[in-house]
Amino acid sequence: MKIAVFAGDGIGPEVTREAVRVLEALALPGLELIEGDVGGAAYKRHGHPLPQATLDIARECDAILFGAVGDPDCDNLERSLRPEQAILGLRKAMGFFANLRPARVFAGLEDFSALRPEVAGAIDLLIVRELNGDVYFGEKGIRKLEDGRRQGWDMMSYAEDEVRRIAHVGFKAAQGRAKPGEKGKLCSVDKANVLETSQLWRDVMIEVSADYPDVELSHMYVDNAAMQLVRNPGQFDVIVTGNLFGDILSDQASMCVGSIGLLASASLSEGTSGLYEPIHGSAPDIAGKGLANPMATILSAAMLLRHSLGFEAQAARIEAAVAKTLADGIRGGDLGGSFGTAAIGDAVLERL
Template sequence: MKILLLAGDGIGPEIMAEAEKVLMALNLPVTLDRGLVGGVAYAATGHPLPPETVEKARASDAVLFGAVGDFRYDHVERHLRPEQAILGIRTALGLFANLRPAQVFSGLEEHSALRPEVAAAIDLLIVRELNGDVYFGDKGMRQTADGQREGYDVMSYSENEVRRIAHVAFRAAQGRQKRLCSVDKANVLETSQLWRDVMIEVSAEYPDVELTHMYVDNAAMQLVRNPGQFDVIVTGNLFGDILSDQASMCVGSIGLLASASLGEGKLGLYEPIHGSAPDIAGKGIANPLAMILSLAMLLRHSGGDEASAARIEAAVAKVLASGARGADLGGDMSTSALGDAVVAAL
């Protein structure tokens, strides 16, 4: 298996080193390659996503991605900012489905913003569409008839875009508790009405999965009130961006959540959901567990290696259950010490 490592900016290189440490401890038949992305790529090549990086990614079986973002480049044109690299590589690789699991690890219930007994019930998966919606629709600035500035962003989905993410979500639900909640805003948006209609059509192909619907504002409330009711949530790009970050705080720390971005084939991109955290970069206090759990998702979805993925997840759970904590969870273990602890638990 050929894996491309894209460490990126900020804490990216630090947490990537710990994931690589865990991967080497598994002694799997893999070949590693590396590339530049984000601010470091802009500094070296003048673009946050150089063609060479895209070529390396397309030639790989999977991409393990750290983080991008560097305030030193906030002044450059938007399409050249480091954060644009992640949107660009998803598009270049045809990745349209983002999977974000959220589960409270035993012993971390008190770290959730929710009551411990509510947080303990969280075990859900958010499936977010990645290539459509307002992020990729027509956008710009214009002037109204009376001379005012007006910004606009067009939200749109074709039925084929909805249909392909629906299949991903239904298949994911089949592998879990067979419950799928589709989140939209069909009472206001025509885009959401199409979304709901197509979800219902596709559900006929999955009679073993229970499909329900929920408006996004209610879903946001229910994630706080009773998150245990959810198994798999499927939603569009904008709503999914917001709800998945909300779910991360429900489980106690954004440093614990991994994600997978998938397309039609086995090639996928795997990354922690947190950012580059430039304020703590180089201090050795970043939590590497989300990066390590992203590696587990890589081995499961692109490598077809469920056994190794489960070993990593069990090792992380064991480390946390032992009381090991980084700074984000009120502890004093360093980035490297947490990585070492996971290796020892393997």
């Protein structure tokens, strides 16, 4: 089993280091960690944010543990050389099409949400976002009209097979999260009352649902879904949606939870390969100071064990250790605490 470790920029190396310590503590037989350069760090060393050597490592490994990319020193580079191109390039080259972003409120942290504690405390959901289609990848441009005015345009489209494969990911996730003896719950979010793209999306979701009689499928327009995430987020279990809507709703869900420093994510291919990363950025303002909260990266490592390597029990152990650490009052500055990066890592290891 090989895991590529791409720490990246800013706080990336600091938080990734703690996740690696947790993985090593599990002493999994045959586990090998291989490091590679990405982002601004890679540009400074190799002249490109995603060097061929790094891409070769990614293809050789079973999964990728990713830190963060983003470096103010690279802000003036042309777009193709910006640090962020590393993550986009990996998604494209590795065929990562399904983004999984769980959001839950850990016990004792309800007051950190912008929502009322009793509302926030009910949040335990998973957003499944399609990554390779939609308006982000359609034809686009800016043209000049006959009267001299400029007009921007973007093509939104989905092919049936693109919807079908993300639908299967969503239904399987709902099956896996279902409580014993109960049906899974999957809410498909679209804008089928306005967009033909969304009508196709809804039609295909209904067709695929026939393969999953143990999952209850519901539909919701995206504007209502955004409202319901604030009004009653506890009603959701798994949400599956397109690239644009998923981008917006997953960020909204993260703020409902209360701290971006606790949120992990996975980007999966059609096989078992995946890229796992915290949703926060490189935070250059605190880089090198030992202040960053590593829990999101540690939880990303748990997702890696679950989805790419099949170690469910070990993933659950890590998640339980993080929850116990938080319940014991060991928190970083993002949660009003005074514990630094390494101290939080030590605490998680003790409870593991």
